[in-house]
Amino acid sequence: MYCKKIHALINSYIDGELPGKLKEEIRLHLESCPGCKQLEQDLRALVIKPLKESSLKEPPADLWFKIKAAIEKPGPLTSFVDQIIAGINIVFPLRKPVLAFAATVLITVIAIVLAIGIPYNSRETTAMDLAEQAEFIYSLDDAASVYSGNGFGLGTAIEEFLL
């Protein structure tokens, strides 16, 4: 029974993310429980170590020049505004440039609001969350079969334990 609590907290323990008293309690348990000790060693050796040891990757050398070129060329917004000004001047040949500019700003703002207002990827995000949950249920089942015969600690166990 106690080992289940250890399983729920072992990752936070390894990461040094537990308060002192709890950390000490787990350290003592690990000294006397071969099963939990094995779990700790496996997590460290098979999962954490390969990730920690993977080196920092540098982007291709020409990336900076691509970024710099993109910054320095006139942005799409500028040319868009220019086009609208030109369009307005054709349709309404306003004598005062200030009015033409104000009209341009108004049209641009409306265009931006319309563009931003459309939640074009919200459906994808929802699908993602559902997929994550499904995967989580699957992974719990998977992990449970490795380390304990019955009822592996659920995701909420940690919150309950810490409260």
Added chain:
Amino acid sequence: MQEIPKDTLTLAQQGDIRAFEDIYRTSSGFVYTLALRVTNNRQDAEEVAQDVFLKVYKNIRKFRFESTFKTWIYRITTNTAINAAIRRGRRAMREIEYNDNIQHTHGYEPQQEKIEKDEKEQIIKSMLETLNPKQRSCLVLRDIEGLSYEEISRTLKININTVRSRLKRARESLLALRKKGVIKNVL
């Protein structure tokens, strides 16, 4: 990643391109690595990194020093990378393989060392492939970029207990796969 000095950020906010280049030089490896691990695809990672720095350039005036710059740029990177990974989807993800050793290794390297490096790289890629992009972000921020739970929570704007459980689940599922031998154990 090292924090960017405030003076550099202020200069960049005033449009100084050299200050912006300094920011790029300090952070591009971290941004690219995070993007690579979250998308698990080299082409996407390059596009994401480019996109991130253009977003940083366009929005740096809005950066108010309320969070650290590191948290801010990691947040932009994870959001951009997660969206890229979602867009690509699982089917396309298998089509393009990446091999960083070919592109980023300089000079002579003993054959044996190179084989070991390739195997390790393959293990990381296979491990990350079994996770979804949100789990990958959490795991990569922790185990590769070395962020604390508090920093991850601020970067991803999720509760610290969500960080705990997301990491726990990700690592448990990876461990189960490695123990079953689904992911080759060569280390």
